[in-house]
Amino acid sequence: MxxxxxxxxxxxDARAKRNVAVLFLAQAVLxxxxxxxxxxxxxxxxxxxxxxxxxxxxxxLIVLGSMISAPNVSNLMGRYGRRAGFFVGAAGxxxxxxxxxxxxxxxxFALFLVGALCTGxxxxxxxxxxxxxxxxxxxxxxxxxxxxxxxGGLLAAVIGPQLVKxxxxxxxxxxxxxxxxxxxxxxxxxxxxxxxLDAGRPAPRAADAPRGRTVGQLLATPRILVAMICGMVSYxxxxxxxxxxxxxxxxxxxxxxxxxxxxxxxxxxxFLPSFFTxxxxxxxxxxxxxxxxxxxxxxxxxxxxxxxxxxxxYVALFLLGIGWNFGYIGATAMxxxxxxxxxxxxxxxxxxxxxxxxxxxASLSSGGLMxxxxxxxxxxxxxxxxxxxxxxxLAGGALIWFALRRPEAD
Numbered sequence: 001m002x003x004x005x006x007x008x009x010x011x012x013d014a015r016a017k018r019n020v021a022v023l024f025l026a027q028a029v030l031x032x033x034x035x036x037x038x039x040x041x042x043x044x045x046x047x048x049x050x051x052x053x054x055x056x057x058x059x060x061l062i063v064l065g066s067m068i069s070a071p072n073v074s075n076l077m078g079r080y081g082r083r084a085g086f087f088v089g090a091a092g093x094x095x096x097x098x099x100x101x102x103x104x105x106x107x108x109f110a111l112f113l114v115g116a117l118c119t120g121x122x123x124x125x126x127x128x129x130x131x132x133x134x135x136x137x138x139x140x141x142x143x144x145x146x147x148x149x150x151x152g153g154l155l156a157a158v159i160g161p162q163l164v165k166x167x168x169x170x171x172x173x174x175x176x177x178x179x180x181x182x183x184x185x186x187x188x189x190x191x192x193x194x195x196x197l198d199a200g201r202p203a204p205r206a207a208d209a210p211r212g213r214t215v216g217q218l219l220a221t222p223r224i225l226v227a228m229i230c231g232m233v234s235y236x237x238x239x240x241x242x243x244x245x246x247x248x249x250x251x252x253x254x255x256x257x258x259x260x261x262x263x264x265x266x267x268x269x270x271f272l273p274s275f276f277t278x279x280x281x282x283x284x285x286x287x288x289x290x291x292x293x294x295x296x297x298x299x300x301x302x303x304x305x306x307x308x309x310x311x312x313x314y315v316a317l318f319l320l321g322i323g324w325n326f327g328y329i330g331a332t333a334m335x336x337x338x339x340x341x342x343x344x345x346x347x348x349x350x351x352x353x354x355x356x357x358x359x360x361x362a363s364l365s366s367g368g369l370m371x372x373x374x375x376x377x378x379x380x381x382x383x384x385x386x387x388x389x390x391x392x393x394l395a396g397g398a399l400i401w402f403a404l405r406r407p408e409a410d
Contacts, residue, residue: 015198016136020145022197023129026086027152028159030190031126033093033183035160037062037119039263040168040176042247042367043256044100047175048109056367058116059243063363065092065120066127067356073124074349082132082199089125090191092118097183104177120356122187127352130329131344132199134336143286143333144278150329151274157267161260168256212343215350226402227334228351230290232358233395234327237297237388240362241304241320242266244370244384245313251377252308262313269321277329286334287403293326294396297388304385308378316385327395362391 038059046055069092077085099115102108129152133145163182170178218224245266246259281289300319306312339347369387370380 013136013138013141016133016138016141016145018198019136020133020148022193023133023149024152026190026193027126027129027149028155029193030090030093030122030186031153031156032159032163033097033119033186034123034126035157035263035267036164036179036183037116038242039161039164039246039260040179041116042243043250043259044104044112044176045109046247048103048107048112053368053372054109055247055371056243056363058112059239060360060363060367061113061116062096062120062123063239063356063360065096065117066124067120067353067360069121069124070127070352070356071349073121073128074345074352077128078345082128082135083194083197085128086125086132086194086197087191089122090187090194092121092125094184094187096120096122097180097187100180101177101184104174104180124352124356127355128348130332131336131348132197134332135199135344139337140282142336143281143329146332146336147274147276147278147281147329149274150277150325151271153271154268154274157264157271160267161264164260165257212340212346215346218339218343218347218350221338222402222405223334223338224347226398227331227338228354229398230294230395231328231331231335231351232355233391234290234293234297234324234331235355236358236362237391238270238320238324238328239359240366240387240391241300241384242317243363243366244381245317247367247370248308248377248381248384249310249313252381254310258310262310262317265314266317266321269318270324271321273322273325274329277325278333280326281330281333286330287399289326290330290334291396291399293323293328293330294392294399295323296326297323298392299323301385301388301392305382308381 041059041062042056045058046052049055073085073088076088096115096119099118100112103112103115129149130146133149134142137145164179167178167182168176171181242263245262249259249262250256296319300316300323303312303319304316335347335351365387366384369383373380373383
């Protein structure tokens with residue numbers, strides 16, 4: 001049970017549905033920059049750095065920037081409202097892409113890393129779209145609101161990779177610079193959507209207002225702890241495998257266009273189930289949906305280990321996307337119903353700090369496993385997929401423990 005606190009306001013699903021529409025479009029337009037960054041981050045890093053093991057470091061720094069930013073963006077939203085945090089996120093994305101363009105023209109790996117770190121501010125803010133969708137939603141509408149906002153990524157999955165294919169050589173002879181210029185435009189134009197967001201500004205806190213549970217008490221709550229673990233693992237495994245995919249596809253003899261298409265299929269699979277994930281959660285329960293996500297992630301690893309034909313990459317990345325969707329949306333819904341309004345900023349900031357912390361480690365490990373373990377891309381790709389095992393064991397064990405524990409306070 002959630003700790004006692006001030007009365008919750010009556011949810012207004014009409015207002016929530018309006019915000020879902022705005023956030024769906026934001027996910028589609030602004031979110032398109034993430035496939036661009038993940039397709040080109042490793043390839044540009046490999047071009048700029050003389051050390052192959054550091055090729056995926058730009059992607060790792062995007063996630064590190066998200067981890068560092070998450071508590072601060074959450075606190076900013078808690079004080080000034082969701083809209084302020086989302087504007088800051090778009091500004092971070094525009095600045096990061098501007099620095100990446102400059103780095104490509106100057107052939108500077110160090111500057112490219114700084115740009116990647118700034119891009120992490122956007123990635124952090126994007127992570128709060130799903131929480132913003134749940135703010136005014138009723139208990140029954142909340143899982144649907146979260147999943148519908150995430151479904152905006154379906155359009156982003158098409159827009160991002162197509163931008164890569166259409167604009168990567170637009171500013172030849174500097175590879176990839178054109179795509180990053182387009183990302184700047186996405187942030188500027190997409191940020192205008194937040195003017196229509198009806199999120200309001202938090203009311204001033206009274207001196208005697210309840211502050212909710214401490215971080216230690218929150219982490220001691222089984223539902224919060226298990227939701228965080230499953231969310232961390234779902235996102236980390238997706239990032240672990242996806243980060244290395246462009247390098248593996250190109251390293252196994254296929255083209256950059258093939259890599260972009262594989263990533264597009266992956267991102268489509270990440271967000272396509274979102275149209276019905278909320279309904280599935282309401283019907284079968286959040287724990288079963290998370291468990292299904294973990295099983296599908298394991299199947300993705302098996303598909304990756306089965307071979308390095310282009311069809312293997314498509315199947316593995318398709319399953320990886322679906323597994324992430326069930327695991328991550330399920331964990332988000334589980335977490336969103338486990339805290340009070342007073343605890344919202346603390347819980348969500350703590351959760352995303354931990355999620356992106358593990359994702360940072362996963363993305364750093366991905367490049368090392370892919371380029372530095374073994375002497376060829378096939379061996380590196382196999383190592384990446386084998387590395388999923390301990391993560392899946394952790395999340396699966398936590399979920400089983402939660403299901404078997406005595407019915408105590410959640």
